Amino acid sequence: MILAFAVAAAVLFGSGAYLLLKQDLIRMVAGIILISQSGVVTIIAASLSRGRAAIDVAPGERVSDPLPQALALTALVIGLATVALLLALVHRAIVVFRTAEQDELAATEAEHEAGLERRRQADREEIESDPDGERAP
Amino acid sequence: MLLSTALLVPWVTGVLLVALDGRRRVIAWLGVGSLAATLVLLAVLAAQVFTGGARRVRTGDWPEGVGITLRADALAVAFALLSVLVLLAAAVHEASGGARSRTFPGLVVLLAAGLTGLFVTGDVFSFYVFFELAMTASYALSAYGGKRRQLRAALVFAAVNLLGSFIFLLSVAGVYRVTGTLSMDQVAGRMLDVNPNAALLIATGFFIAFCVKLGLFPFHFWLPTVYAGARPAVAAILSGAVANIGAYGLLRFGAGLFPEQLRHAGIALVVLGAASIVYGGVLAVARGDTAEMLAYSAIGQVGYVLVAVGVGGPVALTTAVLYSVVNALNKALLFLASGLRGTLVAGAFAVGALSVAGVPPAMGFVGKLELFRTGVAAGSAALVVLLVVGSALSLVYLFQVYQRRFWRADPASGGVVSPLPQRLVTAALALLVLAAGLWPEPLIALSGHAVDMLLAVGPG
């Protein structure tokens, strides 16, 4: 049983990590979702115990540990919230950039870099034309 | 009672403020007021903790191990005070400049709630819950501004840090597996009997999660894009308040829960920290953009904290606490000042720069002095040399930036001076940095006290 859980968690994490490295932003979100599920599976596997639910049990009966279920539920809720936020972010990015490809993001970033480089160039020219470097504050 | 109220106030006001339109002046200042109230509550709590010892609240009067424990000790209140102070400065900065998005004030207050919660909780899992509350607020904050650069920063920040959070969650599951409890006190006690390999694996998971948060050398790749892309107030929040999670986590989990593993991995931590210092310093010197330079400088500065944690022992850990405080204030000051213009701002930036470089009388000098003491106490000449090199590098890059920003009239801004309240905030932060440098005893005593309490709880 533990082995099955371990394999499930490993497969989830592995496919999540694979998707995370993709260019497409939606796939990246899917990767994050899979990794969060792998966390939930690990929590359940980490504390698997058999028995009745821990509500209204007769004395002497075996009770399963209720805590991991509470933890898994909380992790699910947090996962839902973060994924909702991430989707909203990706959506905003798609609207603003009109594309979901990270390549495009990088291209925009490169433009910015080029702008910076121009400014540096301007700095250098200024220094050359003004060797004592005195300027009004 | 006071502890729960300090948590409740930012939480409720944050929720209310998110629903209101934060672009209106009133709402932005209400957010500032709520942060100020939180700060006052935390200060009263801190006074109680220092005179009467740690405060504990167990939720619902459940027995130990069932109910979640809230525990305010010196380390927790020190970090909470520091973070809320930085958030307050950033909130005043934005409120006086006119916030540009509906949700900014509410998100900052919610971030304060999340940070306060994670510093005072005594339970590993609720640490994760508050951690996610704080991180979710900061993901949304890093998109503040809504331009392409901010969105790119927010996406990178969210993707990398979510991965860090899930690694943290995996380690929490591991802790529950091997100890059968989530209460930090009990975990610390039972960790000694655990199979050392399993303990080391879990400790590594926590370490990676906190290093991602701090932006230490091998996990730093997201940091320059984010700090340089975000607006100055947000960068100040991320580096001055959110990064505290990493430093606090290293201290609480490293020294408090896994002292054995920390001792074994000490050398590795020192090496990583040293790599961080050199890498951050060298790249900062090579950068032209102010924000990018400050971002690489942040990578270098957190390296000092890791070195101090790696050396271990009361003296070094005290230094780590002290340096985290110094670094958070420095970075908040520098990022806020980097977006402004005017003579007052130039002065404030100079104070921050001198503080990062460790020149007296700024507060950074005290931090550097303590680091030297740590190096000497550890008997390591290499460490002392490293500190000197790091300081020299930071002096070089900060002077470059100062020259570029403030000695030359920027043709774009046309010599316009920023609004007075914004300049006053940076000046107040600069005064604080100076004051703490001139009269460092309270800060040193506070750090020492925090570490004593931390080590007294842990088995070491």
Add this chain to the structure above:
Amino acid sequence: MVRVIARLLPGPSLMFAAGLIAKGYAEVGDGFAAGVIVALAVALAYVALGAAGAEAALPALRHAPKAAVGGLLLALASGFFPLLLGDPPVTHRPGPGEHVTTIGTLELFTPLLFDLGVFLLVIGVLTVLLHHLARSREEAAR
């Protein structure tokens, strides 16, 4: 067909959610699951009718942000109200062993308020998210 179902489904889903909350203290079910079920019905309405159509058919959806904030405040209040009585947070009333008023199988005690709060929060947040995703899609199509 889908449109008719999408229009009608939120009603039964609310009933089902109420059932989940009521039996949540002895069997499977809680406020979060109930909220997700209603949110699924709402999502179907958004997919089938579009943002404008869904909000015309179900005017209550326009109050989603209020539901989210109100729900979160309700949940927080149910956790922190014991502070006023001098108890630690998350103490619930009536306490263990005390008499609980019941309506059928529904037990009236303060954790119920927490579940209602979470229920409203989940519906509110997911509806706001759906609203934003659906609306800008329509704008892009135009």
